[in-house]
Amino acid sequence: MPKADHTDLDEAAIEFRYVRASGPGGQNVNKVATAVQLRCDTARLGLDDATLARLRRLSGRRMTAEGMLVIAARRFRTQESNRADALDRLGELLRRAALAPRTRRATRPSAGAREARLKTKLHRAARKRTRSPAREDVD
Secondary structure: OOOOOOOOOOHHHEEEEEEOOOOOOOHHHHHOOOEEEEEEEHHHHOOOHHHHHHHHHHHHHHEOOOOEEEEEEOOOOOHHHHHHHHHHHHHHHHHHHHOOOOOOOOOOOOHHHHHHHHHHHHHHHHHHHHHOOOOOOOO
């Protein structure tokens, strides 16, 4: 998967916070704040309403009610790598939100397909009729 191009992002809309990462890592985890929390103010990105709605849906719980998108990156051991990872993930989210979904066009089955379906239904009904016990007509 190609890396996201985050050179066109508004730097004023993005804020980084560095925190200590959890998990294994020995003394490095206890001493160095390598995990990155990227906070992006989506109102300052200049997105249209439809793109912003798609971004809100894609972000899920990562977006606050105020429209602040929070991405936590703690996969790598260095601050720089985690910062780049957070920016890449933000760029990927924005790229996916920018793609408008294709509109669905209603289609109809062909005449041959309808005929084949009805023929199959008749065949299945006849097979089931032969399984039932014979009925006696009451006059």
